[in-house]
Amino acid sequence: ADNLADFHGDNGCDSCHQTDKGPTNDNLTHENAQCVSCHGDLKEVAGGEREGIVSPHQSHLIGDIACTSCHKGHEKSVTYCDACHNFGYDMPFGGKWERKFVPVDAEKAAQDKAIAAGPRESTDVVIIGSGGAGLAAAVSARDAGVKVIVLEKEPVPGGNTKLAAGGMNAAETKPQAKLGIQDKKQIMIDDTMKGGRNINNPELVKVLANNSSDSIDWLTALGADMNDVGRMGGASVNRSHRPTGGAGVGAHVAQVLWDAAVARDTDIRLNSRVVRILEDGSGKVTGVLVQGAYTGYYVIKADAVVVATGGFAKNNDRVAKYDAKLKGFKATNHPGATGDGLDVATHAGADTVDLEYVQAHPTYSPVGGVMVTEAVRGNGAILVNREGKRFVNEITTRDKASAAILAQKGESAYLVFDDSVRKSLSKIEGYIHLKIVNEGKTVKELADKLAMPAAELEKSIASYNGFVKSGKDEQFERANLPRELATAPFYAIEVAPAVHHTMGGVKIDTKAEVVGKDGKLIGGMYAAGEVTGGVHGANRLGGNAISDIVTFGRIAGAQAAQYAKDH
Numbered sequence: 001a002d003n004l005a006d007f008h009g010d011n012g013c014d015s016c017h018q019t020d021k022g023p024t025n026d027n028l029t030h031e032n033a034q035c036v037s038c039h040g041d042l043k044e045v046a047g048g049e050r051e052g053i054v055s056p057h058q059s060h061l062i063g064d065i066a067c068t069s070c071h072k073g074h075e076k077s078v079t080y081c082d083a084c085h086n087f088g089y090d091m092p093f094g095g096k097w098e099r100k101f102v103p104v105d106a107e108k109a110a111q112d113k114a115i116a117a118g119p120r121e122s123t124d125v126v127i128i129g130s131g132g133a134g135l136a137a138a139v140s141a142r143d144a145g146v147k148v149i150v151l152e153k154e155p156v157p158g159g160n161t162k163l164a165a166g167g168m169n170a171a172e173t174k175p176q177a178k179l180g181i182q183d184k185k186q187i188m189i190d191d192t193m194k195g196g197r198n199i200n201n202p203e204l205v206k207v208l209a210n211n212s213s214d215s216i217d218w219l220t221a222l223g224a225d226m227n228d229v230g231r232m233g234g235a236s237v238n239r240s241h242r243p244t245g246g247a248g249v250g251a252h253v254a255q256v257l258w259d260a261a262v263a264r265d266t267d268i269r270l271n272s273r274v275v276r277i278l279e280d281g282s283g284k285v286t287g288v289l290v291q292g293a294y295t296g297y298y299v300i301k302a303d304a305v306v307v308a309t310g311g312f313a314k315n316n317d318r319v320a321k322y323d324a325k326l327k328g329f330k331a332t333n334h335p336g337a338t339g340d341g342l343d344v345a346t347h348a349g350a351d352t353v354d355l356e357y358v359q360a361h362p363t364y365s366p367v368g369g370v371m372v373t374e375a376v377r378g379n380g381a382i383l384v385n386r387e388g389k390r391f392v393n394e395i396t397t398r399d400k401a402s403a404a405i406l407a408q409k410g411e412s413a414y415l416v417f418d419d420s421v422r423k424s425l426s427k428i429e430g431y432i433h434l435k436i437v438n439e440g441k442t443v444k445e446l447a448d449k450l451a452m453p454a455a456e457l458e459k460s461i462a463s464y465n466g467f468v469k470s471g472k473d474e475q476f477e478r479a480n481l482p483r484e485l486a487t488a489p490f491y492a493i494e495v496a497p498a499v500h501h502t503m504g505g506v507k508i509d510t511k512a513e514v515v516g517k518d519g520k521l522i523g524g525m526y527a528a529g530e531v532t533g534g535v536h537g538a539n540r541l542g543g544n545a546i547s548d549i550v551t552f553g554r555i556a557g558a559q560a561a562q563y564a565k566d567h
């Protein structure tokens, strides 16, 4: 046997499938229940594993992770984690992770046939994508009382949202008030415009900032903990909200939104790629064509469609088309961030804006295949080069920090911090678990491990600590100096820039309505989140994407629901 079906072959097809025709839905609900009935659920499987390994069964993914996300019946199994990391798991009947981008119109004849066959079902609102924007839209549309189907092409939900780390920006919030942080929505607007090099759509930026504290309240009412507030690059004050203790914001927000959508009986379908948005020829959408990984092509008739498909940072061919300097760069993103949603929307007439702006995140660990959150710098870490010297204001905007790292020998740098920074941010425990952190009992021991001149690193840390004491960074004018690096042990992570965020995308107005290439609104088409352009201009500020997806996702869901009621 070289696959799971052959291995289980003696038990017959009905040991996995409900009928002899194979799967009856794309979530493989029945098939996964069969795996669990014999092998136990994810938690039970993880419980039986050797201690000390990075367990694929104790992941940061959200929702109920289906066994079939990795373990395949009739083809080689692949470890989903290997899309980002490289743990080299020895998986039974496993193959190598590989995913080629298949254009959405690759099988035109089969697609046309499915369209000609007419709708298999109908609903009020279809939402494409189960990241934060899609799930926020789903929750608000369900709260407005309409029927919703969420379609997600990946086997796991949550998109890039589940990976978000450092925080969600919001101004004039209750958590800020509790911590005595003075902030103003207008300052958030000014910071966002400045960070975006003033090419952002100012009306969209106003919506982002003016609704940001409401979005924190909305998430909190759904059960989120957004009480820790830290600093991100390009922000004038601390406004990046995350769970108490500094856990990653994305997995938490995505889980809260997932739970809220499930509690509202939302129909969420995984392994379901939308390849076309259908319209009636007069500028109004009529539904979508879905490619179910197991059930094939089918049409869903819908009054309104929300495109919430995220960005395309994981599609390096497309990234390099817009920014040749980024050719061959690694990406921080999940494997589904390929840009199919953009294609689907533009094929249906949507206009685009700012596609040429692609952002690199300065601190990606090539060793672990994981982005190291900006919050580590926000909470006090410094960046040094191979000579042990600081070379940049660590909390400047990402475009500047990335360029400065690439200018260093080896085109990488070390993020250096002490135990007090580690204790301030629980997200760091994850990096230690992934074994990407070097540790020394003294600064000298750490420098020796990195083959770095110890005297230089000691000097850099001593002068940085002097700036913390005086409250002024004489070298690089770093604005936040939260703590001295003086508590052993000391830590370092090697970091280099990786493609992180695509600022451009579908053109929307302040109600998340999609603007067509002819300048008119496309009736019933809405978009929210990283698939859209205009909010972030030429360069997104850390923490503004989660704010964007929650606020515009809520707006898109409510507007789409209203449109469906009116039509």
Ligand code: FAD
Pocket (backbone or CB within 6 Å): 128, 129, 130, 131, 132, 133, 134, 151, 152, 153, 154, 157, 158, 159, 160, 161, 162, 163, 164, 165, 166, 167, 168, 169, 249, 250, 272, 273, 274, 275, 308, 309, 310, 311, 332, 333, 334, 336, 337, 339, 340, 341, 344, 371, 500, 501, 528, 529, 530, 531, 542, 543, 544, 545, 546, 547, 549
């Ligand atoms: P996503 O969350 O990416 O969801 C889109 C979904 O649509 C995906 O699941 C995708 O598979 C699906 N999809 C795509 N095409 C189709 C199709 N044709 N049919 C069906 N489904 C489709 N931002 C912050 O503000 N703060 C942070 O701390 C932060 N940290 C980050 C850390 C990392 C490692 C990364 C990668 C990003 C981070 N960001 C952060 C950015 C932020 O997470 C994203 O911009 C945001 O989550 C995007 O949300 P979204 O809902 O628009 O898209």
Ligand code: MEZ
Pocket (backbone or CB within 6 Å): 164, 165, 166, 167, 232, 372, 373, 374, 375, 541, 542, 543, 544, 545
């Ligand atoms: O907004 C982001 O992308 C972000 C804050 C990432 C991070 O470093 O945590």
